[in-house]
Amino acid sequence: MDRIPILKMGEFLLVTIQVDMHDRLAIQLQEDLTGRIAATRSRGVLIDISSLEIVDSFIGRMLGNIAGMSKVLGADTVVTGMQPSVAITLVELGLSLKGVRTALNVERGMDLLRASLGDELEGYGGAGDQV
């Protein structure tokens, strides 16, 4: 069974979806990713969907779910590179992925994650906690 690879880059996990998502693949990704977040104690997840051309309501909801689960596990999620047609479809489906942060490309997404992590580190510093 094929899986979507999850790459670890320092503090972050990187997922690039380059095949057409089907439901089983999405569920598999959800399980793998939550497992990896817990195992590696990652602070951020970046999901790049720039090659994803087609979404349905299930995949849309799945993206939202994954972001929600990551947050529970203490990791921020950024979805990057969404195609216009995908964005329009999700909006028409009424799925505006409220809790998910988005960026135009992987580079900007990384900046976003780093910035949010930076805030947190500063916060720790302010509380007198040495990192």
Next chain:
Amino acid sequence: MNSASRLPELLRRHEGEILADWIRQQQSSGAVRSNVIKEGDLREQSRAFLAALREALESGNVTDINGGAWSAARDFVAEMARTRARQGFTAAETATFIFSLKLPLFARLRQEYANDAAALSAEIWTVTELIDKLGILATEAFMRSREDVIARQQQEMLELSTPVVKLWHGILALPLIGSLDSARTQVVMQNLLQQILSSEAEIAIIDITGVPTVDTLVAQHLMKTVAAARLMGADCIISGVRPQIAQTIVHLGVELGDVVTRATLADAFRVALKRVGLAVTKA
């Protein structure tokens, strides 16, 4: 169906006189605008129609204008109505062109059947039926060509009115002009998202100065566009909110969520510059 109709023969024999009467009739009915159509053209048009009518009648089929023998006459009427629609005639004037043929034809029939009232009324009925059908045909063709014009203009408006302007690196502006319906929103949204993608813009300013009214539907369309842009990773600012529109939005209870709105494009641009870490200063 009057199989013994002498209409074709009558038309052949008196074609010249009928034509002359008809043109006089048209001119006196006021349905001809001398400033739009020249008398020569009118004469030619009338002559051609009468010839087409005669040919169709000679096929023996007097009232069934949907038959094959009538195709030339039908085409002529349709073409004539199209031309007149373009020239700026009204529907009534176009129909009158056909209907005014009745009087000259009736006059000839009255002469022909001077002492046979039954045959006269039968022929008059045939002619009336025929001319009415042709008149309706002309009106329909007229309407159709007008509708084509409207459809084409709508399409052109759709293409014209949605430019996406680059204000600065990473800042796009979308000046909306005219009312927003679902079809237009779709085009606007696609345009904007495509531009966001190709120019890697972080911020898009949607300027609604040119949108006359914002009701719940328009607001919903705007919110959809904002949501789609956000999904792609770009922020939207709505600018050009006039005082009346601000009042309407609040009165209608439209939920704008966390979308930043500004009264003018200039203010929105300032916000956008600040977001990307730039500022305008005096030189």
